[in-house]
Amino acid sequence: MSVVGFTQRWVLCCLLLTACATNPSGSDGKTLIVATDPTFPPFESQAPGGVVGFDMDLMRAVAAEAGLSVTFKSLPFDGILGALQAGTADAAISTITITPERAKVVSFTRPYYKSGLAITVREADKTIHSTDDLANKTIAVNIGTVGAMRATTIPGAKVLTFDSGPQQFQELINGRADAVLNDAMITEFALRTGAVKGVRITGQWLTEEYWGIAVAPRSPKLAVLDQALATVISKGIYAKLYRRWFSREPLPLPTTAPALAP
Known part of the structure; x- marks a missing residue:
């Protein structure tokens, strides 16, 4: 899908979700409603007990550092960013590549994964x-x-x-x-x-990409989640989860995605 097509689809999703939403998510202030598309193992997939994967474990660890709990909400990938804007989700984690186009409609934490x-x-x-x-x-x-x-x-x-x-x-x-x-x-x-x-x-990877946790633009949760993610990384929790899921050492991560660098 082209950037123009992506933007048009996102606007449509926002309008539809706004029309359907009746209550803001996470109304108790202590529970994060986190959108994800559970069709990308090992990062997120559906299991008998719920959604599992590296992204799920990382999101729970980040939320715990922030003093929050998590409820995951399964959505098609192309509806996730619209859910953030409509207020039906507080955050999203679903192998979402940080790009300048997406950064126009949502905000991202520091990168948590490098891929391509x-x-x-x-x-x-x-x-x-x-x-x-x-x-x-x-x-x-x-x-x-x-x-x-x-x-x-x-x-x-x-x-x-x-x-x-x-x-x-x-x-x-x-x-x-x-x-x-x-x-x-x-x-x-x-x-x-x-x-x-x-x-x-x-062949080789075509791109070097970084994934981030997404929130609605200007969301107060951005600073909270960004700091919690930094703590999870500095404490070694991130590396432990990475080794558990991928049986290798994590790749170095920048504090800002290169795609968003000035």
Whole structure:
């Protein structure tokens, strides 16, 4: 989806959510209503006991440092930012890349994760190595994501958009798409765990991206969550969670996302 298309969709989501909202979220002042799309394991996924993942554990740790509890609210990815603006969620954590376009409609904490965009193709495909090779190809993406935005810049590309992560890979496996543009770490996890088979990541990461916890613009919760996240990192809680979920040491993080640097 182009930046213009993303903005138009966000405005529509805001209008619809505002019309439906009757009470502000987190009305007791001690509970954070946190929006997420639980279709991106290992960061967020649906389990019998509720939503689980690295993002969930990190959000609970951040909230605990701030003296708050968390209730997670599952939403389609492209409805999350609108929920913040409409006041039906206090915060959002869902592998949300910090971009200048998104920073116009929501506010972000300091980055909590470093990743990047990758091209995934079928294992037998030896023709696609970079975005140049995607010209005039069919590309599957998750709607509202950075991958969706990037796909629309590729000359002649036909972009198929889906509401959940697994659907885009299924289109690739079934031969209805030539490639998927998606977050590299999510794809690597799906391949490592066998959740997705018959595909591979081709080439290097296309981008260097940082994710943040999002809140409504000018929300007083921004400073609280930002300080709590800094404390979670300085105390080593973040590193412990990272090692638990990814079996590796965390990558260095800036205090401000490079995409938002002056």
